[in-house]
Amino acid sequence: MKIVVFGATGTVGLEIVKQALERGYEVTAFARDPEKLSELRKSNLLIHKGDVLNSKDVEDSIARHDAVICSLGDGRIGKIRAKGTLNIIQSMDRLNIKRFICLSTLGVGDSYENLNFIWKHIMFGFFLKSAFKDHKLQEHYIFKSSLIFTIVRPSALINGAITNDFKIGFDGKFKDLNLKISKEDVANFLLEQLHKEDYLMQAVSISN
Template sequence: MKVIIFGATGTVGRRLVMQALGLGYQVTAFVRNPQKLDDLPHSNLSLRGGDVLNRNDVREAIKGHDAVFCALGAGRKGGVRAEGTYNIIKSMQEEGISRLICQTTLGNGESWGNLNFFWKHIMFGWLLKAAFKDHEDQEKHIRASQLRWTIVRPGAFTDGPLTGNYKHGFSHHDKSTKLKISRADVADFMLKQLISDEYLNKTPALSY
């Protein structure tokens, strides 16, 4: 399996790279600055420099891969997640690649019902309003793509260890979760989607 990871130097993306290599996949890390991954020398790792906002960069990088992971961060300006994901989708369609696994956020769509007052009104309603809108637009592009996609909606990130013990795909009426998940466990769950169709064209929520 040959996979490409967008947002590979981010807090989730870097863990995706390391765990995918540990599983024996051939990994391409798409990054603006490849030097940021110089500390991960591995025979199965290829570093590809480029700008996700440049369609040609994305299309050239994506050629020949079996699956695509998207863990884009906010970047240097607003709208990077949505615009970058749109470029990824178009490049996948042009190159005949169908499998996309993308990390957005808990609170999108029907999972809004999982959030408490603090996350609804303070964080996403005020402090992270622009970032939340970016994720919403990102999901709209994916849903309209007709790719074989999975949108993973994790709670707030922690630096905790990989446990493999978390809740996923729970109802939007569920108020029992901690609304938190380690970045390592987010990567673990995303990689598991490569060998499962359980959440094909679905939006599983993820939390402890």
């Protein structure tokens, strides 16, 4: 399988690339700064230098691939996710590539009620307000698209390992969460969606 990973140098994106290479996928890692991927020397890795806000860069990287995984991040700034994702969606439409898996965050949509006071009012209400707004707009674009998508909403990311020991697909009323999950588990879950149909055309929440 040939996949493109956007946000390939980010916390989850880099882990996605590493795990995808280990699985034997042909991986195109889209990066504004390819030097950050210089240690990953694999025959099944292609590094595509580009700007996700540049339509031609995006379309050139997606051509002749089977699926796209988006893990765009922009820290607290909150401008790149939605605009970049819209560029990806439009490029996929032009190329008739349909499978799209996107990293979002727990708290968007009905998962907002899964958050505790700190995440609702301090983190997303103040410190990460712009980033949270960007995630919501990003999901809006995806739900309006004609792609075969899966949106993954993890809780706060931590370093760890692949455990496959976390809660999946809970609704907004579920409260028994510690609101953390390893980036390794998140990357693995995103990649697993390439071969599963459990969460097509929907957003799925994951957390410990």
